[in-house]
Amino acid sequence: MFDLDWRSRKPIYEQLVEKIKTLIINDVWKKDEQLPSVRALAEQLTINPNTIQKAYRELETQGYIYSIKGKGSYVNSVPDIEKAEKRRKIKSELTRLMAEGLYLGLTFNELYQLLKELDQKINGGEHDD
Numbered sequence: 001m002f003d004l005d006w007r008s009r010k011p012i013y014e015q016l017v018e019k020i021k022t023l024i025i026n027d028v029w030k031k032d033e034q035l036p037s038v039r040a041l042a043e044q045l046t047i048n049p050n051t052i053q054k055a056y057r058e059l060e061t062q063g064y065i066y067s068i069k070g071k072g073s074y075v076n077s078v079p080d081i082e083k084a085e086k087r088r089k090i091k092s093e094l095t096r097l098m099a100e101g102l103y104l105g106l107t108f109n110e111l112y113q114l115l116k117e118l119d120q121k122i123n124g125g126e127h128d129d
Contacts, residue, residue: 062085
């Protein structure tokens with residue numbers, strides 16, 4: 001199931017992340033299906049459980065899986081995955097744009113004010129400051 005390249009310069013956990021994402025995207029692992037436990041997968045692949053845990057954490061951050069404490073990790077639904085991926089891309093682009101703005105002389109307060117104004121337009125100022 002997992003074809004890891006031990007000679008690759010790409011870290012094992014990154015290879016695992018890519019393999020598991022492929023299994024999820026291609027519907028080999030279905031929504032709400034439980035993933036193998038960290039310990040079981042580590043034994044199967046004969047690698048350190050911390051490597052599996054790191055891959056699972058990354059997949060959860062990207063929205064591909066979710067965890068239930070004491071129960072394990074499960075496959076997320078595709079719309080949630082797509083939303084998480086889109087949010088990740090937006091955050092990356094915003095980070096780039098804000099860094100460029102700061103470089104060009106915008107202040108933190110100016111950027112913050114822009115965000116506050118946008119939030120008020122979208123949410124009507126419902127949030128507490």
